[in-house]
Amino acid sequence: MSKIAVKGVRSVDLDVNDLERTISFYSTVWNLTIVERTSDSCWFRGTGPYNHILGVHKTNDMPSCRRITFDAADAATVDAFHKRIVDSGCKTQAPRALSTPGGGWGFGFEDPEGRNFAIVSDVHDHQDTDDVCDRPRKIIHVNVNAARIEETNRFMMDVLGFRLVDHSGPLYFLHCDNTDHASIVTATMKTATLNHISFDMPDLESCMRGGGRMRDAGYPIEWGPGRHGPGNNVFCYFAGPEEFPLEYTADVLQIDDTYPYNGPEYWKWPVGRLDHWGITPPHTQRWKRVQDLIKFTSGAYAL
Numbered sequence: 001m002s003k004i005a006v007k008g009v010r011s012v013d014l015d016v017n018d019l020e021r022t023i024s025f026y027s028t029v030w031n032l033t034i035v036e037r038t039s040d041s042c043w044f045r046g047t048g049p050y051n052h053i054l055g056v057h058k059t060n061d062m063p064s065c066r067r068i069t070f071d072a073a074d075a076a077t078v079d080a081f082h083k084r085i086v087d088s089g090c091k092t093q094a095p096r097a098l099s100t101p102g103g104g105w106g107f108g109f110e111d112p113e114g115r116n117f118a119i120v121s122d123v124h125d126h127q128d129t130d131d132v133c134d135r136p137r138k139i140i141h142v143n144v145n146a147a148r149i150e151e152t153n154r155f156m157m158d159v160l161g162f163r164l165v166d167h168s169g170p171l172y173f174l175h176c177d178n179t180d181h182a183s184i185v186t187a188t189m190k191t192a193t194l195n196h197i198s199f200d201m202p203d204l205e206s207c208m209r210g211g212g213r214m215r216d217a218g219y220p221i222e223w224g225p226g227r228h229g230p231g232n233n234v235f236c237y238f239a240g241p242e243e244f245p246l247e248y249t250a251d252v253l254q255i256d257d258t259y260p261y262n263g264p265e266y267w268k269w270p271v272g273r274l275d276h277w278g279i280t281p282p283h284t285q286r287w288k289r290v291q292d293l294i295k296f297t298s299g300a301y302a303l
């Protein structure tokens, strides 16, 4: 089998209770830009090329993560991934022309622990892609919790083409067909919930300004600021509206196939430290709760 891998996280879709509050937050506080909205959904872009990086949808059920969507090189690659998904035994749908903003070609599926994913290509993307201070470019990684971590990691590597590049404590960093250190991070947890969604800021200054803007809006930093070990990125974590776990990050390490794997012994912190700078306080109790709170929307894999 030829080696194919997804090209990173294109977008995440969330099911929310208070759609208007959510739209106001992501457009005026989190600093994304609305690309399209309907009476019960809204899609946002970052400053990067992706048509949209976040979709939010009205639900009367518990707030949940509807889907994580990966980018693929072209329609033939999407079709090849679909064959792999079918062969893996996961629930899926046939590849199709998409009616979501920007169109394209793709399909959704449910992974072995019940998470919803999609793989898409040929979406109509943006030409204006200059960085803007204080505005996220894209979603650079999503961290998902796994009750069956070995099975989940095996699926990510064998079916979606990820490579394990670092392992630190409960966290496994999975790199794919781009230069970002990791596009999916898996965490050993009791349930297959959403750990957090990480938005790529253009620089440290933007990450810090974002932290201040969030605090002013009533969303204090729940963990950070600090600089991580694996990925070497700076971080601030927040509980957004309806307790969705969000990260502003910057300076994410860029790597290629020569990057060597390191394990938990390599990434051990000195006693009392949780980041490279040695300045971050421990996670708040609220952060510990929200990073294991949001489930995937049951059965919502289909595009």
Ligand SMILES: [Fe+2]
Pocket: 141, 143, 196, 198, 247
């Ligand atoms: Fe992160």
